[in-house]
Every structure is written in C-alpha cells, then in structure tokens.
Amino acid sequence: MNRVALIGNPNTGKTTLFNRLCGVRAKTSNFPGTTTSMRVGHHTRVDGRGWEVVDLPGVYGLSFDGPESRIVRHVLHGEDGQTKPDALVVIVDATNMSRNLILVGELLRSGTPLVVALNMTDLAARRGLSLNAAVLAARIGAEVVPIVASKGTGVAALSDAVDRLSSTQPAPAITPPPSNPDAMGEWADVVLEAAGGSLKESASDPLTERLDRFLTHPVFGTLVFLAVMGGLFWTLFALANYPMDLIEATFAYLGKLATTYLPNGPIAELLSNGIIGGIAGTIVFLPQICLLFFLISLLEDTGYLARAAFVNDRFFRRFGLPGHAFVPLLTSHACALPGIMSTRLIPSRRDRIVTILVAPFISCSARLPVYVLLTGLLFADRPWLAGPAFASCYLLGAGAAFTSAWLFGRTVFRGTPRSMVLELPTYKRPSIRTALLTAKDQGLAFLQTAGTVIVAICIVMWWLSAYPKTGPVPQAEALRSHGLVQEADAVQAQAQQANSVIGRVGRTVEPVFRPLGYDWQLSVGLMTSFLAREVFVSTMTVLAGGAGDPSQDPGVRQRIRTMTRDDGRLVFTPATCASALVFFVLAMQCLPTLAVTRREAGGVKYALLQLTYMSSVAWISAFVVFQGLRLAGVS
Amino acid sequence: MIRFELTVKDCPLAPVRLCDLEEGCAARFHEASLDAEARDLLRALGLTSSSVVRLCKSGEPCIVQVRATRIGLSKLVAGQIYVIPESRDAV
Numbered sequence: 001m002n003r004v005a006l007i008g009n010p011n012t013g014k015t016t017l018f019n020r021l022c023g024v025r026a027k028t029s030n031f032p033g034t035t036t037s038m039r040v041g042h043h044t045r046v047d048g049r050g051w052e053v054v055d056l057p058g059v060y061g062l063s064f065d066g067p068e069s070r071i072v073r074h075v076l077h078g079e080d081g082q083t084k085p086d087a088l089v090v091i092v093d094a095t096n097m098s099r100n101l102i103l104v105g106e107l108l109r110s111g112t113p114l115v116v117a118l119n120m121t122d123l124a125a126r127r128g129l130s131l132n133a134a135v136l137a138a139r140i141g142a143e144v145v146p147i148v149a150s151k152g153t154g155v156a157a158l159s160d161a162v163d164r165l166s167s168t169q170p171a172p173a174i175t176p177p178p179s180n181p182d183a184m185g186e187w188a189d190v191v192l193e194a195a196g197g198s199l200k201e202s203a204s205d206p207l208t209e210r211l212d213r214f215l216t217h218p219v220f221g222t223l224v225f226l227a228v229m230g231g232l233f234w235t236l237f238a239l240a241n242y243p244m245d246l247i248e249a250t251f252a253y254l255g256k257l258a259t260t261y262l263p264n265g266p267i268a269e270l271l272s273n274g275i276i277g278g279i280a281g282t283i284v285f286l287p288q289i290c291l292l293f294f295l296i297s298l299l300e301d302t303g304y305l306a307r308a309a310f311v312n313d314r315f316f317r318r319f320g321l322p323g324h325a326f327v328p329l330l331t332s333h334a335c336a337l338p339g340i341m342s343t344r345l346i347p348s349r350r351d352r353i354v355t356i357l358v359a360p361f362i363s364c365s366a367r368l369p370v371y372v373l374l375t376g377l378l379f380a381d382r383p384w385l386a387g388p389a390f391a392s393c394y395l396l397g398a399g400a401a402f403t404s405a406w407l408f409g410r411t412v413f414r415g416t417p418r419s420m421v422l423e424l425p426t427y428k429r430p431s432i433r434t435a436l437l438t439a440k441d442q443g444l445a446f447l448q449t450a451g452t453v454i455v456a457i458c459i460v461m462w463w464l465s466a467y468p469k470t471g472p473v474p475q476a477e478a479l480r481s482h483g484l485v486q487e488a489d490a491v492q493a494q495a496q497q498a499n500s501v502i503g504r505v506g507r508t509v510e511p512v513f514r515p516l517g518y519d520w521q522l523s524v525g526l527m528t529s530f531l532a533r534e535v536f537v538s539t540m541t542v543l544a545g546g547a548g549d550p551s552q553d554p555g556v557r558q559r560i561r562t563m564t565r566d567d568g569r570l571v572f573t574p575a576t577c578a579s580a581l582v583f584f585v586l587a588m589q590c591l592p593t594l595a596v597t598r599r600e601a602g603g604v605k606y607a608l609l610q611l612t613y614m615s616s617v618a619w620i621s622a623f624v625v626f627q628g629l630r631l632a633g634v635s
Numbered sequence: 636m637i638r639f640e641l642t643v644k645d646c647p648l649a650p651v652r653l654c655d656l657e658e659g660c661a662a663r664f665h666e667a668s669l670d671a672e673a674r675d676l677l678r679a680l681g682l683t684s685s686s687v688v689r690l691c692k693s694g695e696p697c698i699v700q701v702r703a704t705r706i707g708l709s710k711l712v713a714g715q716i717y718v719i720p721e722s723r724d725a726v
Contacts, residue, residue: 009679060679065672096703099681185683208705209691212698216707310707313696323696323707347672419709420696421676 001086001166003052004043005075007107008091009100010058011303011425013119015039016434017091017149018055021159039441045159054085060423062106063181066347076110087165088114089158094124094146095205095426097131097197101188104140105177113170114142115161121146122153123426127205129197136195141173150431208427212307221311228304232295233333236288243287251280266466274462277538285335288365289446292334294439296327301430306422313420319402320409322346322417325355329401332362336593338442339364340600348418354408356601357610360593361401363394363585366533370584373537377561378577389581396585400617412609461528461535464502470495490559497543502527516583516619517576517626519565526580530589574634579626587618648720654697654713656690662718664688664701669715677716680704688718 006021008014022041044050056075057068071082078084090107092100107114118133137144143161147154175194178187215221255272262268299305305327313323324346332339339359346352363371371393379385409415473495479488497503506524513523521543529536540560563571588594588611598607650665664686667674681702682688692698695710708716 060676064675064679098702099679099704102679102681102683181678182684185678185681185686189686212692212705216692216698218694306707310696310698313707313709317709347676419673419711420707421673421680421709421712422707423680424698424705424707 001051001163003054003083003085004087004089004162005054005056005085006089006091007056007072007103008058009060009093009103011423012058012091012093012100013149014055014058014091015438016431017089017117017119017147017155018053019434019437020149020152020155022053043159045163046156049163051086051162059103061103061181062110067344076107076112085112087162088112089117089162090114091117091119091149093426094118094121094131095127095129098185098188098192101140101191102184104142105184105187106181108140108142108173108177109179113165115158115165116140116142116144117149117154117158118144118146119149122148122151123428131192132196136191136197138171139173139175139191139194141170141176143170150429205426211427212424215304215307216310218311218314221307225308225311228299228308229330232292232299235295236291236334240287240291244284247284247287248280251276251283255280269466270459270462274459277462283447285365286443286446289334289338290439290443292331293338293442294435296331297435297438298430298432301428301434303425303427306424309422310420310424313422317417319406320413320417321355321358321402321405322348322351323420323422325351328355328359329362329398332359332364335364335366335446336360336362336590337596338446340593340596341445343600350413350415351417353601353606354405354413354417356597357408357606357613358401358404360588360590360597360610360614361397361404361586363397364533364590366590367393367584369534369537370529371581373540373557373560374577374581374584376557377572378574378581380561393581393585396582400586404613404617461502464505465497465500465528465539467501468499470499494543497521497524515627516579516622517573517630518580519571521563521565521571522576522580526583526587526589529584530587530591532591533584533589536584575626575629578629579622582625583618583622585618586614586621588614648722650717650719652714653688653690653699653708653716653718654693654710656688656693656718656720658690658693660720660722661687661689662720665717665719667716669712673712677701677706680706682716687721688716 006014006018018039018041021043039055041053041055042050043053054075056072059069059072062069062073062076074080075082075085076088088107090104092104104116116137118131118136124131133144133146143164145154145158145161147158149155175187175191178184215224255276258272258276259268262271296305299308309323309326311323312326316323316325325343327345328339328343330339331342336359339362340356343352343355343359346355371390375386375389375393376383379389409417470492473492476488476491476495479485479491502524503520506520506527509527510518510520510523513526518526521540524543525536525539528539540563543563561570561572565571594607594611597610598604601607651662653662656662664682664684667677667682669677681704686701689700690697691700691705696707697710697713699706699708699713
C-alpha cells in the first residue's frame with residue numbers, strides 16, 4: 001500500500017480526519033496541470049509502516065462537470081497525469097447516511113478498494129440515530145469503521161482496516177450498487193434500512209431548526225451577519241497589529257544591521273532597501289492573512305458561513321452576484337489573492353469570473369497604510385473626520401465592486417447568477433486544530449505565490465529608484481557643512497529620486513495624471529504603487545526627503561504635507577488628497593493580483609480587462625473628485 | 636354488488652410546486668424541470684425519486700430538508716420542482 005486517497009461529500013470532516021492521520025507536516029500543492037489545491041501527507045502506523053495520504057476535494061458526486069469532480073474522476077482512473085491511489089477511504093457523515101451512501105455507491109462501482117469511515121458517530125448517537133456497521137459492511141462489500149475524527153476516536157482501527165485491504169479481499173456485496181445513477185438513491189435507502197438506519201425525519205436536529213429560523217431570518221439574520229462581520233474585522237485589526245508591529249520592527253533592525261556592518265555601496269543598499277525591505281513588505285501582511293483564514297475556518301466549521309451566504313443571496317443577486325461570492329469578497333479584505341483563489345467554490349463559470357473581476361475593488365490590507373497617510377493629510381486639522389473618511393474608503397470599494405458586477409451582468413457577462421442550491425451543513429463546534437492548520441497552509445501559500453513576486457518587484461523598484469546615482473548636491477553639501485546631517489541626507493535623497501530612472505519616468509507620465517491634480521512626485525508614487533500599493537507610502541517618504549514611518553513619526557508626515565511642486569505650490573492640497581484617496585480605493589495596483597486573475601479566470605484577457613476597467617474607473621472618479629472640488633473652491 | 640364511494644379526501648393529490656408547499660409540511664418528490672447541473676447536484680444531495688422533501692422555511696431563498704440534508708434553494712429552483720403533498724393540509 002503506497003497511496004491512499006481520502007474522499008467524501010463536503011462538510012463530512014474529511015480535513016479533520018486528514019489532519020488526524022498525517023499531523024501537521026502535510027504539504028499543500030496543486031493537482032498536476034490544475035489550479036485545484038491538493039494536500040498530501042504521510043500516515044505512519046504504530047508498527048512503523050505507513051502510506052501517503054492524498055486529501056481529494058470534497059465532491060457531491062462523480063458525474064458533475066465542475067473542476068473538483070473532474071479531478072476526482074481523473075485521480076480514480078489515473079488519467080490526465082494524476083496518480084491512481086491504491087485504496088480509498090470514503091468518509092461519510094453518520095447523521096446523513098442516505099445521502100452520503102450515494103457517493104459510496106458511485107465509488108464502489110469505480111473498482112478501487114475502499115474502506116468507509118463512518119464519522120460523527122457521537123453526534124448521530126446524540127440524535128438517536130443507530131446503525132449496524134457490520135451489516136452495512138456486508139451489504140456494500142467493504143469494511144465500515146465508526147470514528148469521531150474530531151476526537152481521534154477509531155482512527156487507529158481505520159488505519160488497521162486500510163492496512164488489511166492489501167492482504168484480504170472483502171466479501172462480495174449483498175446489495176451491489178446499480179449502474180444507473182438515477183437508481184443510486186433507492187439503493188442507498190435499501191442499504192441504510194437493512195443496516196438499521198433511519199430514513200425519516202428523526203435525523204433532523206431541533207437545534208439546527210431553531211438556529212436556522214433565527215440566523216436566516218431576513219431581519220435578525222442580517223443583524224447577526226453584521227454583528228459577526230463587525231466582530232471579525234475588529235478582531236482582525238485589533239489582534240494582527242501586534243505581530244505586524246513586531247515584524248516591522250524586526251526587519252527595520254535587520255536593515256539597520258545590514259547598513260551598519262556592510263561597507264557602503266550597492267550591495268548594502270540592495271540588501272537593506274531591496275531584499276530586506278521587499279521581504280518585510282510581504283511578511284508584514286502575513287498576520288492579517290493567517291488570522292483572517294483562522295477566523296473564516298472557525299466560522300466555516302460551525303456551519304455559519306453557509307448561512308451567511310444564504311442571507312446575502314438576495315442582496316448579492318440584485319447586483320448579478322451569487323450568494324456564494326460572499327466568502328471570496330470577505331477574504332479579499334485581507335488580500336485579493338486568496339480572495340480570488342477562493343472563487344473556486346462558486347459553481348457557475350460566469351459567476352466565478354464576475355466575482356474575480358470585482359474582488360480587487362474590496363479594500364485589502366495593503367491599502368491600509370495609504371488610507372492612513374492620505375486621510376491624515378486630508379484632515380490634518382480636523383482629525384475627527386479622518387475615521388469616517390477611512391470607513392468611507394471601505395464603503396466606496398464595496399460599492400464599486402457591486403456596481404461593477406451589475407454592469408458586467410448587463411454588458412460583457414450577460415445573464416443572471418446561477419440560482420441558489422446550497423447545502424446548509426449541520427451546526428458543529430469548530431476545531432481549533434483544523435483552523436490553525438488552515439491558517440498555516442494559507443499563510444505558506446500566500447508567501448509562495450505572492451511573496452516571491454512582491455520581493456522581486458521591490459528589488460526592481462529599488463534599482464529603478466537608486467540608479468543612476470546622483471553626485472553630491474551643492475545644497476546638501478552646504479547643509480552638511482553646517483552640521484545639519486539629517487537635513488542634508490534628506491535633500492540628497494530627494495535629488496536622487498528626481499534623477500533616478502523612476503523619477504524620469506514620473507516626469508514623462510506626469511501629463512496623464514495632471515488632470516487629477518498630481519505632479520511628477522505624486523505620479524512617481526502612483527507608478528511605484530502600481531506594482532504593490534503599500535510601496536506608495538515609502539516612495540512618498542523618500543521623495544519628501546527622509547526615512548521612517550509616517551504613521552508613527554509626525555516629522556515625516558509634516559515633511560510629506562509640506563512637499564512642494566516645482567512651482568512652489570503644495571503637492572498635497574485637500575483636492576489632491578481626496579482625488580488620490582479615491583484613486584487608491586478604485587485602481588488596480590497589484591501585479592500579483594493580475595497574475596492570479598489570469599490563472600484562475602483562465603486567460604490573460606480577463607487580467608487585461610480587470611486592469612483596464614479598474615484603472616479607467618479610478619482615473620475618471622479621481623478626475624471628477626479633483627475637478628469638482630477645484631470648481632467648488634476647495635484646492 | 637360492491638359500491639365504491641370516492642370522496643375528495645380519498646383522491647390522490649396532484650403534484651404542486653415545492654415553493655407552494657406550506658411551511659413545515661412534507662411531500663414526495665415527483666419531478667423537476669431543471670437544467671442538468673442543478674438536477675445532478677440535487678440528486679447528489681439526496682433528491683431522488685420518491686424521496687421525502689420538507690419545506691422548512693418559505694420565502695426567497697427557502698430552506699428544504701431532503702432526508703437529513705438541509706438545502707438552501709432559490710425560489711426559481713423550488714418553483715421548478717414538483718412534489719406530491721403527504722396531506723391536503725400541506726398546500
């Protein structure tokens with residue numbers, strides 16, 4: 001026995017069982033030639049032997065046209081570059097046997113040796129559901145092992161049963177599954193009744209009934225949803241700040257070490273500003289991403305996320321999105337990359353592509369430093385207005401996402417979203433262990449997919465802004481001769497930026513952004529932030545002539561606020577700040593997102609559409625805001 | 636000679652749309668005029684011939700229970716599924 005695949009309906013505890021069998025050392029990758037992720041681990045038995053375990057995507061049936069069912073079919077038959085497993089562990093929900101047996105019937109017909117893991121037997125017992133596992137095994141011709149995956153009960157027995165598959169042939173089934181898929185439901189009912197299972201409503205759960213009545217209520221359900229989301233974001237921003245500050249401080253220290261101990265020159269600059277700065281710029285978002293996925297995993301485990309999608313369906317459908325789009329849009333608040341990747345759970349391709357195209361409008365964590373800087377500049381003398389302005393940015397992004405989805409549904413992606421057919425799983429106590437492992441997996445996936453790109457971008461940006469080198473500037477030298485070293489460094493850095501490749505590019509593109517009120521310096525900020533939004537803050541800090549964190553250092557903020565154009569006017573007027581804020585909310589300024597859009601939507605044309613559409617919306621909106629405020633005398 | 640007297644109560648009930656069922660009432664699945672994708676998904680969720688369906692919550696969307704599975708269904712889908720009520724009070 002070399003390779004065992006775990007398979008089952010969604011919400012049957014498959015991932016929990018996988019974690020029990022393989023521990024924390026599982027690896028996440030993609031199925032060969034696909035974008036569907038696959039977790040592979042190794043199960044080691046007490047006697048030291050073991051096998052590779054592959055966690056297949058949750059499927060309701062093998063005959064569907066979706067990517068998950070297609071992969072499972074290819075894996076079962078060893079087709080299309082997939083490796084055929086030696087055996088299957090079919091995990092079934094003991095509280096919902098008649099439905100789960102339909103998949104068991106389909107898998108029995110595939111011919112691969114299998115063991116049935118009868119999960120959640122504790123929950124079934126609490127609901128008064130009983131089942132004779134031995135009779136069930138005799139009926140289907142495969143071993144049936146009762147387990148409670150969340151507690152680890154029965155996992156050793158399951159391992160033994162899988163081990164026996166390589167040495168013993170199971171007895172032929174008393175009730176073999178039919179070949180006609182339409183008859184599979186009746187077969188499942190016959191088998192279940194023979195094994196003493198219940199087909200009646202005794203399987204329904206009064207607690208689920210009561211909770212559903214409340215949580216899916218048009219008014220109460222919406223209030224609960226708003227409270228849950230409010231709690232989630234409060235937790236996200238309150239808790240993630242601590243590790244984020246720690247990461248920033250650590251990398252700032254490492255950068256300082258590099259400049260202190262390495263001789264002055266391009267290597268020290270590349271290491272401190274390019275590589276260390278680039279890695280810091282990526283890793284700083286890791287706590288928010290891990291925490292968001294941890295919280296989403298907990299919510300999903302409880303069964304609430306499906307109810308949230310249910311409650312939102314009516315609202316989403318008005319804008320041409322399905323209720324399923326709720327999770328991807330929620331995830332996009334941390335980062336559009338995992339948000340776009342989670343659109344895979346949307347069944348319809350049209351709905352999936354529309355969601356992918358609008359997801360980057362949702363304000364992600366990379367926009368936060370920009371919002372902090374610009375709202376701070378806009379309301380420097382009225383700080384109480386900065387908070388509402390900050391919240392308005394979130395609302396503007398969400399509004400743009402829904403309006404754009406509505407527009408796409410009436411133009412390039414005509415049609416209505418697919419009507420809802422959504423399983424509402426049983427409410428359960430969430431598994432902290434599963435949530436931690438999910439957060440770890442998603443964090444690593446983020447580092448692998450985005451990290452490499454962002455680090456590469458930061459290195460290139462550093463080079464473009466650092467070369468060609470500008471010689472000593474007379475004004476800086478004069479300041480230095482008076483002992484004003486910090487001021488001299490600031491003037492020298494400003495001159496360096498202005499004469500660098502990116503500075504020259506900024507002057508070239510300035511006419512494009514002039515109608516929005518931006519000069520060449522702000523244009524440079526926009527250019528650099530196109531690759532990664534958060535780079536805007538560091539670029540403006542350098543252009544203002546200094547280093548540091550503007551959110552912490554009022555001196556830096558003051559320098560940015562008093563930055564002047566070539567003609568001596570201020571760079572950041574109220575109208576310019578408002579225009580830039582709107583531009584940052586709406587613009588597509590993230591190269592890794594475009595790469596993921598191309599991959600997930602299945603073509604570069606979708607990435608180009610996203611880039612063109614979002615950039616146009618951002619430019620036009622920023623133009624309207626700037627010119628409107630200018631005409632109103634706010635300038 | 637045996638005389639049969641049929642009353643309205645004894646007549647077999649006609650199929651009705653699932654969305655027209657009274658909340659909380661059960662019925663047997665009769666037929667569905669759905670696209671292949673939705674039909675396959677509902678079959679995999681347990682909606683097979685003669686299976687019992689209960690309308691747990693009416694409205695848009697509604698919640699139905701098929702066997703032990705609770706399913707959120709849009710009214711459009713529920714309107715394309717025909718069921719035979721278990722009793723006359725169900726409609």
